Amino acid sequence: MLRLTQTLTQWLERGGAEIGELRIGAREKEFSLCHRDDAGREGLAVYHGAEAARALSNLDDHGAYRPLKTAPNLRHGWALFVSGVDALRRALDYFYPAMLGIWRSHELRALSPVPLRETLERQTGMYAVTRKITDRQAAAMIADFCRTDGGCLKRILWPLAEGIPIPALPAEKTEAFAPAIEMPMLCHEACNLLVARAREVVKSGDYLA
Amino acid sequence: MIYKPQSALIIVGHGSTVNPDSSGPTFDHAEAISRRGVFGEVCCAFWKEEPSLRQVLHMVDADEIYVVPNFISEGYFTRTVIPRELELDGPITIRDGRTIKYCEPVGNHERMTELLLRRAAAVAPGVPPAETSLFIVGHGTDLNDNSAAAAKREVERIRERGGYAEVLNAYMEEAPLIADWDTLSTQPHVVVVPFFIADGLHSYQDIPVLLGIEEEPTTAASQREIFRKNPRSLRGRTLYYASAIGSEPLFAELILEQAEAFDLQHSTTPAF
Numbered sequence: 001m002l003r004l005t006q007t008l009t010q011w012l013e014r015g016g017a018e019i020g021e022l023r024i025g026a027r028e029k030e031f032s033l034c035h036r037d038d039a040g041r042e043g044l045a046v047y048h049g050a051e052a053a054r055a056l057s058n059l060d061d062h063g064a065y066r067p068l069k070t071a072p073n074l075r076h077g078w079a080l081f082v083s084g085v086d087a088l089r090r091a092l093d094y095f096y097p098a099m100l101g102i103w104r105s106h107e108l109r110a111l112s113p114v115p116l117r118e119t120l121e122r123q124t125g126m127y128a129v130t131r132k133i134t135d136r137q138a139a140a141m142i143a144d145f146c147r148t149d150g151g152c153l154k155r156i157l158w159p160l161a162e163g164i165p166i167p168a169l170p171a172e173k174t175e176a177f178a179p180a181i182e183m184p185m186l187c188h189e190a191c192n193l194l195v196a197r198a199r200e201v202v203k204s205g206d207y208l209a
Numbered sequence: 210m211i212y213k214p215q216s217a218l219i220i221v222g223h224g225s226t227v228n229p230d231s232s233g234p235t236f237d238h239a240e241a242i243s244r245r246g247v248f249g250e251v252c253c254a255f256w257k258e259e260p261s262l263r264q265v266l267h268m269v270d271a272d273e274i275y276v277v278p279n280f281i282s283e284g285y286f287t288r289t290v291i292p293r294e295l296e297l298d299g300p301i302t303i304r305d306g307r308t309i310k311y312c313e314p315v316g317n318h319e320r321m322t323e324l325l326l327r328r329a330a331a332v333a334p335g336v337p338p339a340e341t342s343l344f345i346v347g348h349g350t351d352l353n354d355n356s357a358a359a360a361k362r363e364v365e366r367i368r369e370r371g372g373y374a375e376v377l378n379a380y381m382e383e384a385p386l387i388a389d390w391d392t393l394s395t396q397p398h399v400v401v402v403p404f405f406i407a408d409g410l411h412s413y414q415d416i417p418v419l420l421g422i423e424e425e426p427t428t429a430a431s432q433r434e435i436f437r438k439n440p441r442s443l444r445g446r447t448l449y450y451a452s453a454i455g456s457e458p459l460f461a462e463l464i465l466e467q468a469e470a471f472d473l474q475h476s477t478t479p480a481f
Contacts, residue, residue: 003270065229097260101267
């Protein structure tokens with residue numbers, strides 16, 4: 001068995017059942033997934049097979065595209081059934097790409113968070129300008145763009161710069177630990193969406209005041 | 210044919226933060242390859258979507274990883290962005306007990322010509338090539354991108370094979386402009402094949418406007434419609450507009466062959 005599948009199996013055996021907005025149900029080696037708000041609800045549209053997760057995760061309740069899969073806007077009204085832990089792993093990688101692997105790396109102490117400054121410094125082309133963002137702008141942008149309520153459900157592990165934490169974030173936003181039922185979604189480096197936002201902030205002068 | 214059940218394949222696409230269809234073909238090819246069991250693990254990674262290039266290596270267990278860029282040409286992304294984001298040292302990177310093999314982009318594959326011809330024939334069934342102008346459309350003027358040169362190369366290869374009355378390259382943003390398709394071509398039938406990886410904003414929204422099929426860009430949803438309306442009678446010609454070449458299912462084959470070609474080119478590497 002692949003090590004990642006093993007990690008997922010062990011997490012399930014220890015009572016793991018939630019990741020992001022997903023609720024996972026298990027019966028033997030059969031798994032059900034749904035939006036946690038829909039748990040126990042009847043009349044859900046039923047899907048089978050891990051690959052169905054791709055379409056289910058692509059659009060929100062209003063049919064709008066979800067470029068950030070860890071945004072708190074997972075579609076409601078469906079239930080997905082998959083057979084075996086390998087298929088569950090594939091489904092989870094559609095819903096919340098790489099989150100299992102990154103959590104596993106974190107547990108193995110093999111995850112190295114990258115400071116925002118480092119991420120911005122190595123940008124080229126249209127994103128090279130992002131290194132001009134001030135610390136103050138960056139902190140305000142992160143508090144806004146990455147906020148758990150409406151922005152992103154991941155927990156931020158990277159600092160603003162080496163030894164400089166991001167000010168004004170609630171403690172739970174930077175906490176990697178989660179109870180056994182939950183697999184925490186960890187952010188070890190600013191995503192391209194945030195880098196793109198940083199470009200807008202630099203160009204517009206947002207958050208300067 | 211390559212068979213690497215202990216290895217992982219990562220297919221890298223551009224992705225989009227605005228278009229829900231951009232990553233579709235890359236995921237489709239990954240699923241097709243995954244079903245065949247050729248690789249132990251098959252993943253996608255994107256510049257603009259998740260999993261990102263910075264995340265993807267955490268998703269695979271294998272110690273041998275093939276990375277194939279699902280890009281039309283060598284350029285800024287294949288030479289700068291992907292190697293930088295994956296922290297590659299060159300064609301072969303050995304790090305933390307893993308070997309990462311960076312393969313050539315799928316667009317470089319010599320069978321691309323065959324795929325373009327298949328797509329052209331499929332979109333205009335029964336239409337005699339001897340009375341047809343075939344356009345291969347690239348983007349043009351992209352930052353450090355060779356997609357225009359790649360489109361031109363394919364046009365030359367198709368011309369050499371013969372069959373079509375004329376084969377022309379055209380671009381969205383540089384001459385020869387696809388917007389001038391009716392003056393650039395002479396034949397009663399005109400077939401247009403976008404040399405793009407996905408039916409994203411360019412092939413679905415921009416080119417139809419330049420061709421005169423649509424008056425203004427449409428939304429991405431129900432994209433298939435635009436390709437089902439063939440042929441169109443426009444500007445005194447019969448126009449056939451194909452979907453982007455990257456949606457061709459045979460792309461999966463070419464992705465695998467790029468991985469296989471890597472081992473042939475770097476045969477000093479010990480076999481796993």
